[in-house]
Amino acid sequence: MLKKRNVMTIGTLAKTAGVGVETVRYYQRRGLMSEPEKPYGGIRHYDEQALARLHFIRASQWLGFSLDEIGELLTLQDGAHCDEARELGEQKLISVRRKISHLQQIEQALNELVQKCSAGHGDVYCPLMASLNDGFEDATTDKHKVR
Amino acid sequence: MLKKRNVMTIGTLAKTAGVGVETVRYYQRRGLMSEPEKPYGGIRHYDEQALARLHFIRASQWLGFSLDEIGELLTLQDGAHCDEARELGEQKLISVRRKISHLQQIEQALNELVQKCSAGHGDVYCPLMASLNDGFEDATTDKHKVR
DNA sequence: ATTGCTTCCGTAGTGAGGTACGGGTTTAAG
DNA sequence: CTTAAACCCGTACCTCACTACGGAAGCAAT
Numbered sequence: 001m002l003k004k005r006n007v008m009t010i011g012t013l014a015k016t017a018g019v020g021v022e023t024v025r026y027y028q029r030r031g032l033m034s035e036p037e038k039p040y041g042g043i044r045h046y047d048e049q050a051l052a053r054l055h056f057i058r059a060s061q062w063l064g065f066s067l068d069e070i071g072e073l074l075t076l077q078d079g080a081h082c083d084e085a086r087e088l089g090e091q092k093l094i095s096v097r098r099k100i101s102h103l104q105q106i107e108q109a110l111n112e113l114v115q116k117c118s119a120g121h122g123d124v125y126c127p128l129m130a131s132l133n134d135g136f137e138d139a140t141t142d143k144h145k146v147r
Numbered sequence: 148m149l150k151k152r153n154v155m156t157i158g159t160l161a162k163t164a165g166v167g168v169e170t171v172r173y174y175q176r177r178g179l180m181s182e183p184e185k186p187y188g189g190i191r192h193y194d195e196q197a198l199a200r201l202h203f204i205r206a207s208q209w210l211g212f213s214l215d216e217i218g219e220l221l222t223l224q225d226g227a228h229c230d231e232a233r234e235l236g237e238q239k240l241i242s243v244r245r246k247i248s249h250l251q252q253i254e255q256a257l258n259e260l261v262q263k264c265s266a267g268h269g270d271v272y273c274p275l276m277a278s279l280n281d282g283f284e285d286a287t288t289d290k291h292k293v294r
Numbered sequence: 295a296t297t298g299c300t301t302c303c304g305t306a307g308t309g310a311g312g313t314a315c316g317g318g319t320t321t322a323a324g
Numbered sequence: 325c326t327t328a329a330a331c332c333c334g335t336a337c338c339t340c341a342c343t344a345c346g347g348a349a350g351c352a353a354t
Contacts, residue, residue: 089264103250
């Protein structure tokens, strides 16, 4: 695994960043990473800039950004587009908070149902099943798409 | 729209339950709903049992169950399989709680970054971008798959 | 020189939960 | 009787982020 001055093959790069080779190639196709020109008949080499780019992508993904959004973020990298970046961050924060409160509603409802099932009952019926059969009129009355 | 004694066509059924016709047919293909035999040369009719089934599915989906899991739940509908149902509910509750705490970590990290950006800075650099460029060493050090 | 692991490249498949299409019947209304 | 809407059916397509496949060619070690 020769690694002269941080010059890597795609395999080494991928392993170092903890992603698959195919994933790197996929990011290239998506335009998230540039493909280095190949040196006369063969194998491309990557430096730590490429590695940093991968870290950027994974970090952004961890925060919930989609690959399209990450592409947008990347255009803001050079220069002082802090306002735009912050705006994207705020949007994402809003959507994360929405997801959290949605899940908290579910958590509450599910917890109630499970509790009711755990409390001894006549074994003739199941409170959880009964609620589901009733279309779950409970707790949350909002009709909205599941997806 | 003749509706003699709650007998519906697939279109009426779908509209009543708030789903698409194609969705009903998809659930049939998935085995979540039975297809009523068609009366000599044509159009099937559905009763409120079918409607209840759709409500069951949507309610379960709202609670975070996948269609496969819903299939499993449906096998527990008849009889006193309350223990199994509760078990599934508990598993789902655990996964919902995991998702919540994951999102809360994200919420916190994102909030910090956005705050830092909002606090006036020299405009020479963007704290949010800087963090992403560093691969976001911050807040959460756990390396795990994003998907 | 041969084995055996990478790399290169394009294309196709995965999973979840649907949605859309196209071509053929039926049925309800006018 | 004709037309428009609704139904039947199979198959293909969608999103998202990958993952796999297959064949050719390179490169490192034995």
